[in-house]
Amino acid sequence: MAANNKFLPEKKSVAIVGCPFSGGQPKAGVDQGPIHLVQAGLIDQIEGLGYEVTFDGHHQFEDVSALADPPIGILKNPRLVSKVSKAVSEVVKQHASNGKIPVTIGGDHSLAMGTISGTLSQYPEAVVVWIDAHADLNTIETTTTGNIHGMPVAFLLGLSTLPEYSWLPSSPPLLTPSKIVYIGLRDVDAGEKALLREHGIRAFSMHEVDRYGIGKVVDMALDTVNPARDKPVHLSFDVDALDPSVAPSTGTPVRGGLTFREGHYICEAIHETGCLVALDIMEVNPSLADAASVAQTVAVGCSLVRSALGETLL
Ligand SMILES: NC(=[NH2+])NCCC[C@H](N)C(=O)O
Numbered sequence: 571m572a573a574n575n576k577f578l579p580e581k582k583s584v585a586i587v588g589c590p591f592s593g594g595q596p597k598a599g600v601d602q603g604p605i606h607l608v609q610a611g612l613i614d615q616i617e618g619l620g621y622e623v624t625f626d627g628h629h630q631f632e633d634v635s636a637l638a639d640p641p642i643g644i645l646k647n648p649r650l651v652s653k654v655s656k657a658v659s660e661v662v663k664q665h666a667s668n669g670k671i672p673v674t675i676g677g678d679h680s681l682a683m684g685t686i687s688g689t690l691s692q693y694p695e696a697v698v699v700w701i702d703a704h705a706d707l708n709t710i711e712t713t714t715t716g717n718i719h720g721m722p723v724a725f726l727l728g729l730s731t732l733p734e735y736s737w738l739p740s741s742p743p744l745l746t747p748s749k750i751v752y753i754g755l756r757d758v759d760a761g762e763k764a765l766l767r768e769h770g771i772r773a774f775s776m777h778e779v780d781r782y783g784i785g786k787v788v789d790m791a792l793d794t795v796n797p798a799r800d801k802p803v804h805l806s807f808d809v810d811a812l813d814p815s816v817a818p819s820t821g822t823p824v825r826g827g828l829t830f831r832e833g834h835y836i837c838e839a840i841h842e843t844g845c846l847v848a849l850d851i852m853e854v855n856p857s858l859a860d861a862a863s864v865a866q867t868v869a870v871g872c873s874l875v876r877s878a879l880g881e882t883l884l
């Protein structure tokens with residue numbers, strides 16, 4: 571039985587935002603992630619939890635894919651990523667303003683610029699729980715790859731600004747360092763470590779998961795950003811937070827990740843707060859493994875969504 575939500579109408583409704591987009595990173599296939607998640611029955615599964623589900627088909631990005639888009643510095647596809655995220659931001663805000671929980675299925679994690687800005691424009695007091703092996707905090711100055719999926723948090727915090735991203739407010743930014751917390755980190759670039767320290771951004775790496783256990787880590791993480799459990803929560807879940815043995819088919823796997831249960835526990839515990847207002851499931855790439863591993867990764871994407879929306883074990 572799903573817990574009552576503190577911010578949403580009693581009639582439970584979810585809007586699926588399907589984002590077949592891969593422009594924030596170089597590997598083909600992550601744009602097929604949302605198609606696989608829907609084909610695996612995600613919508614029926616959410617309806618099975620008692621939600622009314624809106625899904626108007628996957629987002630069509632073709633009008634922007636033909637765009638002339640030379641690199642800015644070493645940033646790849648900078649205009650394309652910006653336009654797509656801006657469109658996603660508007661859709662997410664629209665669904666949120668209608669009292670629905672936007673569940674965005676990616677697609678690469680650059681999309682979180684869109685989803686989180688959409689949530690914050692509807693709920694300015696919302697906090698972000700970011701589950702990832704990576705901090706995705708590189709700025710234009712610190713990125714060594716130029717892949718924008720490693721940079722969305724820096725844009726959201728206003729640490730990176732470009733005229734091409736002027737739709738994203740930077741002074742003041744929508745997101746501030748005290749409103750985001752990370753769980754699952756284990757592959758953080760040197761520049762990102764410096765930024766985490768400099769801005770006092772709270773992060774629970776796999777080291778803390780090992781030391782305290784996931785139950786305590788989620789409590790501590792929520793205590794830092796949402797101590798009274800009275801603020802809306804946006805959960806942005808990169809499936810590479812999970813160990814590659816659990817979610818093998820993703821673009822930047824890193825060993826030593828969350829177990830199946832640790833990942834699902836995070837989603838269950840966020841659901842139990844009654845504060846979840848938006849969810850992202852990102853970086854499922856169905857072309858990077860054998861069929862069984864792809865099916866396993868897609869199934870885990872679906873089950874994380876169900877856990878965050880109130881599926882319980884008993
Ligand atoms: N969303 C992701 N999987 N991000 C991986 C980022 C990897 C690396 N830190 C970079 O900046 O490129």
Ligand SMILES: [Mn+2]
Pocket residue numbers: 702703704808810811822
């Ligand atoms: Mn990641």
Ligand SMILES: [Mn+2]
Pocket residue numbers: 679702704706719808
């Ligand atoms: Mn990520």
